[in-house]
Amino acid sequence: xxxxxxxxxxxxxxxxxxxxxxxxxxxxxxxxxxxxxxxxxxxxxxxxxxxxxxxxxxxxxxxxxxxxxxxxxxxxxxxxxxxxxxxxxxxxxxxxxxxxxxxxxxxxxxxxxxxxxxxxxxxxxxxxxxxxxxxxxxxxxxxxxxxxxxxxxxxxxxxxxxxxxxxxxxxxxxxxxxxxxxxxxxxxxxxxxxxxxxxxxxxxxxxxxxxxxxxxxxxxxxxxxxxxxxxxxxxxxxxxxxxxxxxxxxxxxxxxxxxxxxxxxxxxxxxxxxxxxxxxxxxxxxxxxxxxxxxxxxxxxxxxxxxxxxxxxxxxxxxxxxxxxxxxxxxxxxxxxxxxxxxxxxxxxxxxxxxxxxxxxxxxxxxxxxxxxxxxxx
Numbered sequence: 001x002x003x004x005x006x007x008x009x010x011x012x013x014x015x016x017x018x019x020x021x022x023x024x025x026x027x028x029x030x031x032x033x034x035x036x037x038x039x040x041x042x043x044x045x046x047x048x049x050x051x052x053x054x055x056x057x058x059x060x061x062x063x064x065x066x067x068x069x070x071x072x073x074x075x076x077x078x079x080x081x082x083x084x085x086x087x088x089x090x091x092x093x094x095x096x097x098x099x100x101x102x103x104x105x106x107x108x109x110x111x112x113x114x115x116x117x118x119x120x121x122x123x124x125x126x127x128x129x130x131x132x133x134x135x136x137x138x139x140x141x142x143x144x145x146x147x148x149x150x151x152x153x154x155x156x157x158x159x160x161x162x163x164x165x166x167x168x169x170x171x172x173x174x175x176x177x178x179x180x181x182x183x184x185x186x187x188x189x190x191x192x193x194x195x196x197x198x199x200x201x202x203x204x205x206x207x208x209x210x211x212x213x214x215x216x217x218x219x220x221x222x223x224x225x226x227x228x229x230x231x232x233x234x235x236x237x238x239x240x241x242x243x244x245x246x247x248x249x250x251x252x253x254x255x256x257x258x259x260x261x262x263x264x265x266x267x268x269x270x271x272x273x274x275x276x277x278x279x280x281x282x283x284x285x286x287x288x289x290x291x292x293x294x295x296x297x298x299x300x301x302x303x304x305x306x307x308x309x310x311x312x313x314x315x316x317x318x319x320x321x322x323x324x325x326x327x328x329x330x331x332x333x334x335x336x337x338x339x340x341x342x343x344x345x346x347x348x349x350x351x352x353x354x355x356x357x358x359x360x361x362x363x364x365x366x367x368x369x370x371x372x373x374x375x376x377x378x
Contacts, residue, residue: 007371014301014364021308022230029311036098037070037083054158057085064088069124070098071154073146077101077223077313078232080143082150090124095151103223103314105328106140113137115144124155139217139326142239168237174218175241177211182248185260205270212245213267219321220245220261222303222357223313230308253365262352262362268321269352272344279345284353292354293363300360319357 037055038047044060047068057066067090070083078101085094095116100107110116118134119127127148136144156162184204187193193200212218224246234242249261262269275281286292307316320337323329329337336355343350352359 007367007374011364011368011371017301018229018304018308021305025308025311028309036081037068039098040068040083040085040096051158051160053154066093067158069151069154069158071150071152071157073148073150073153074142074235075100075102075146076106076142077103077227078230080146080150082147082154084119084124084151084154086124090155092119092122092124092127092151095119095147097147100143101227101312101314102143103317103322103328105322105330106143109140109328110137110143110147115147119148119151124151128152128155128161139328169240170237171240174211174216175244177207177216178241178244178248181208181212181265182252182260185252185264188264189256189258189260201264201273204264205273208265208267208270209274212265213271213321213325216241217322217326218242218245219267219319219325220249220358221319221321222300222316222361223307225358225361226304226307226313226316230313249362250365253362254369257366257369259362259366262356262359266352266358268319268324269349271324272340272349272351275341275344276348281344281346281348284347284350286354296354296356297360297363300357303357316357320351 041047041057046058046062048056048058050056053070055068055070056064057068059065066085066087068083068085070081072079072081074080080100080102081098083096083098084092086092097107097116115134115137122131122133134148136148181204184200184207188197188200188204218241224242228243228246234240236243245261245265249259249265252258252260264270303316303318307313318333318336320329320333320340323333323337324341336351340351340355
């Protein structure tokens, strides 16, 4: 009875803290778009709003010499707002990202490749008509596409042109691969397949590392949970698999109580298993294991609260997935990655057991499941 009460208190307390943080973040994030756009003006320049997406640009003599179009695109962690300066013939002169919620290492990759400068000299009407002269940057495809989408939507909305708002759902091999991995994870838990469990595990780990890790670069991360919680969904027309992963991962826990994702679907968990097999790793259990787990989960909650208050999911990104599979991250993340790789040769899943933020999220949903079941059993 005592444990049931504790479960309920934990679920309600964490839920309350997360909701308060989300509301606070929304209030803080309310900014005047005109101020954001005005931040790119040169001394002496002035703006005159035509509508929310188009502004006339005046020089220090008061003469109109161009326009500023601003719009939003669908980034990886949330909406990304972009503004572009054009001349009076609508030829793009410069592009600037006003606000974004992308992981810093990915947005910085675009800046290093001078991605924004690639739009200079292109006429807005040509871009909106499907100009393909600007290619996405490898390793930051979603963010690249979001910037281009923001420019097009800003221009079309600014000019009052018809926009394509059709809702499309598209599925392909990425979605099939995700479904296959979760199907294998389900079979692993079935007694009837116990004799083949080892082979199923290795098949799942191998597929996960190759496809979810290196090909798609889409492991489940804490920022992904935060973006879903705040109501931001991936584009079902081309990114349905990104939505399927957290939905299936949480769904399995709520239905069966089993963490199938971390066991056999997570690409970095699979990587640790492979490294452990190479080094003949043993199980490591600290004397104060429960205390260490509470610290791990507490850090996860703190990261979630900070990300919600700052209205930026990327603040909560401290996992090593991007560093390992896409070679992007901070120096600290690469140090954590190196330590995790070395320790994985001697101890099974050190990152998963003591550092991974996703483990904290899964633990919360397991606790929620126990609390709900206990209520209905009364």
